[in-house]
Amino acid sequence: MPMSSPEPDAAPPLSALALTTPVAMGYIPLGIVFGFLFVQAGGAGWLAILTSIFVYAGASQYMMIPMLAAGLPIGTIALATLVVNLRHVFYGLSLLDRFPARGPLRAYLIFALTDETFSLLTTLPASTPPRRLALVAALNHFWWVLGSSIGALVGAQARLTLAGLDFCLAALFAVLTVEQWRSKQSPAPLWIALGAYAIVTVLAPSHALLLAIALSVLGGVFWQSRANPATEAADD
Known part of the structure; x- marks a missing residue:
């Protein structure tokens, strides 16, 4: 066996x-x-x-x-x-x-x-x-x-x-x-996070962490919304 x-x-x-x-x-x-x-x-x-x-x-x-x-x-x-x-x-x-x-x-x-x-x-x-x-x-x-x-x-x-x-x-x-x-297959999440933190550090350094997290979330949602149509088109 x-x-x-x-x-x-x-x-x-x-x-x-x-x-x-x-x-x-x-x-x-x-x-x-x-x-x-x-x-x-x-x-x-x-x-x-x-x-x-x-x-x-x-x-x-x-x-x-x-x-x-x-x-x-x-x-x-x-x-x-x-x-x-x-x-x-x-x-x-x-x-x-x-x-x-x-x-x-x-x-x-x-x-x-x-x-x-x-x-x-x-x-x-x-x-x-x-x-x-x-x-x-x-x-x-x-x-x-x-x-x-x-x-x-x-x-x-x-x-x-x-x-x-x-x-x-x-x-x-x-x-x-x-x-x-x-x-990760794509470095996009890392670049989004780095870019978001760089922006808010200049514009609002006293609230950099919270605003960077919010921008990263928005950037991730936007990136995902762009990636999904491309994936669906490939499947079709």
């Missing part, structure tokens, strides 16, 4: 681990900095760890450190976090059809959708099972919590030099951008 081939759903965990390694190189040092600064600002180490587990908002967690130190109410911090992470609404919609229709797996994938996780998930084939998507998201989450834990538990007792670690995030985005470019 011939041996049955393994199901495509059974993706080895090692492949997901290798996929998230570039993210780990950015998340762990940045998480260490967050945990360290959180404790230095007067917060408890365990609270820094819980924040990374249940908030998991990257830049918003850095933003909340001086806000907590200033004694601002939780409602104000929550509103600021919502505004900073509003960009997730724009690109998260493109993955909803790939998530489970309901259940805790769908809820976790929505919760764990960071910029870097989105970049990795969009490089995976459309047939990738939701369980593997969740594994990739969970590993990225783990890297951030691990870094935050190290920073909170060790950073408060050591005198560490943090200069230069801020470059980790820029380097991480550069790596992910290259991976996005290599995985």
Whole structure:
């Protein structure tokens, strides 16, 4: 009797681990900095760890450190976090059809959708099972919590030099951008995003990110509307 081939759903965990390694190189040092600064600002180490587990908002967690130190109410911090992470609404919609229709797996994938996780998930084939998507998201989450834990538990007792670690995030985005470019057949999305950001940086630098996202969405819709007639004509 011939041996049955393994199901495509059974993706080895090692492949997901290798996929998230570039993210780990950015998340762990940045998480260490967050945990360290959180404790230095007067917060408890365990609270820094819980924040990374249940908030998991990257830049918003850095933003909340001086806000907590200033004694601002939780409602104000929550509103600021919502505004900073509003960009997730724009690109998260493109993955909803790939998530489970309901259940805790769908809820976790929505919760764990960071910029870097989105970049990795969009490089995976459309047939990738939701369980593997969740594994990739969970590993990225783990890297951030691990870094935050190290920073909170060790950073408060050591005198560490943090200069230069801020470059980790820029380097991480550069790596992910290259991976996005290599995985797409057309470079149009990248050029649209770069062009949109260049325009709004000149016209409205204080709102560059939000306006660049909006322009990118409009540019993507326009590009897709131009590509669809050409595809239909080819099919005819």
